[in-house]
Amino acid sequence: MIPDFLQLADIQFGDPAMLLWGLAALLPILIHWLNRQKHREVVWAAMAFLLAAVEKHSRRLRIQQLLLLAVRIATLLLFAVALSDISCQTTSGNLGRADGPQHTVIVLDGSFSMAYRAAGQRLFDRALVRTVALIEDSPRGDGFTLVVLGDPPETVIGTPVFGGAELVREVRLLTLQHQRGNLEATLVAIESILENARQSASQFRATRVCFLTDMGRSTWDDLDSDRVKQKWTELAEKVVFEWIDVGEAEAENWAVTSLRLSHLPVWPHRRVELLAECRYYGHANPDRQRAQWFVDGKHVGQQEVQLSTGKATTVRLSYQFAAPGEHIVEVRLNDDLLEIDNHRWLSVPIRNERRILCVGGKPGAARFVRLALQPATSNSMLVRPKLASELALCDEDLSQYDCVILCNVSRIDQQQAEVLFDYVDAGGGIIVFLGDKVDASAYNGALGGADNPRRILPAEIGTTVLRANYGFDPLEYRHQIAQPFRGNEQAGLLTTPVWKYFQLRSYREDQSDVALAFHDGNPAIVTERIADGTCVLVATAASTASVAQTADTATLWTAWPTWPSFPPLVHEMVLYATRGQVDQRNTLVNQPFGSSLPRGTQKATVHIDGPDDRRRVLRSEGNRWSFAETSVAGIYAAQADVFMEAALRQLFTVNVDSRESDLKRYDGTQVADLFPHRAPRPSQAAASRHDGQSWFRLLLMLVGILLLLESYLAWRWNVGARG
16 A cells, blocks of 8 residues: 555655666676775684684674675665755645545636836736746646636636646737736636536546736725625635745836817817826836827827825826827827837828718708808818708718717618618617607617617607796706816806606616706706717707697797707717717727728729737628737727729728726625635746755755765774674
């Protein structure tokens, strides 16, 4: 029966070839045998008197010689074993080690904070080295899977592999992307890996999940949420959690956390203010930084910036774009130990004009909106509204318009609803004014519905309210549409008369916003971001043609279209509704971007040139294309080859999520409660191997003791022999 300690031990040789030195142990035997061959028997009468004495001591002499021979052989054998760097690992010496093969799920932190450089090495590279060591130092028979913690997480190896070389090769091929961490999604991926391993490899006695991470707060703070904590607790009943900390305790970082325009739209030859927000994450205020501005790759300005802990610093640049077209704005800070968030990009598409389609459901329904956008006395062609009937929703190519405004359109059929949703999904803006012709149930059925995946309306249209005179409540001017009226109480917003309106009830209060309300508290204007576009729903009419007819009198719905507050509010609603056309050009890492093509386009070829110098080719789905390979921050150029059209070239930017720029470490739930075991740092691991796991020093010490013992015994017995 094999002893327990041998069952638990895993004996390994660092250099088995050194065991060949053990052949040197044959030398003492050979010398001893040769010395014995040198004796020659001589018959001599006087020797008879000595035979008795020799025979008396012969047994003791043979024992002494054999002992010396054994000591000399043992010395050479131990020296050879020591040179082979023998080591022993036992169950008690391994973290989470079970009696038998073990499944290890390696979770490598792939958030961009792992690009932080400490002592000239990225934390991610440090984690790769530790991952390889973890694999190579594990006993044979153990299985490994690998997942990269990200948003979304990437399952590199989902089925346990037993050959360490294959996994080491996969690990060394990994590259760091510019994403942030998503702990909840990663736990779901781990759960899927465990279920797969349970079905495909049932020989494992235990499972451990080992995180290699910098313990950044932006990722691990998710553990304090109830949903993530519950998932962690469920997994902790099946596995042992371990972690290898590759982070730095006192890391500091500065970053550009946002870049935007002061207002939209941006016209050529007119100045606009560029606003960049910069932050510093650290304990001591850094030296003054230099913020540099670039437009289309050309340096256009710079400012000195003093950053301070815990505060956002805004950098401004007034700039005039010389011509319409595709433009890229970039702002840069000085380099630090985490470089990717020291700059940020903004795509600014500029056109000579804005085209607005105003659809009226009855004569005169859209006339006031058109006048508000382009007064008869104005010579400006910056905004070009076009009046149309309901038929235009299917006859016109809506992709050619920046905004579609529906004014008292009675009904929306299914075909029109599909056209409008595709338009909003592509980043278009829709404004819906209600009125006396509107069939609320038809609107709710075609454009509404809480469970409708192609919903456009931000709120359900209820019954009409007809009472006394109502006015607008600006709700402290919190919404972007109402903000320009702050401090301009004489602009007529507060005195706008409304006598009839539809009650509105938001489908998703967490996604929609009430821009204006009536004095009785009911919403007057409700907005919501739908897909890549925006919808604005107005509870009352946009013209004086809407009349509330009773048996005795006819009452206007509202006098708002004739009020001074109407033109600026319409402009603000259009600006708000068209913001998606700039927003869809600027996204975050691992979020898709796309665009629409001219109506009638089928299966166009789109070429995408990314910041990693790779060109991707994709095919559009009808007149819409989408690109999702955005794991690297930077500028993406898209060119669509459209039949019978000039090539359409658009610029998009992908920026990092600024939440990951804060390098503070997780300080929520006690880490010791989350991880029963912690893998040692490299220095600690080395000390552990020398103290107990490696036998080199112990064997070398025994060799020295045997040499001293051999010298002493040889001296002692030689002296005894002479005596």
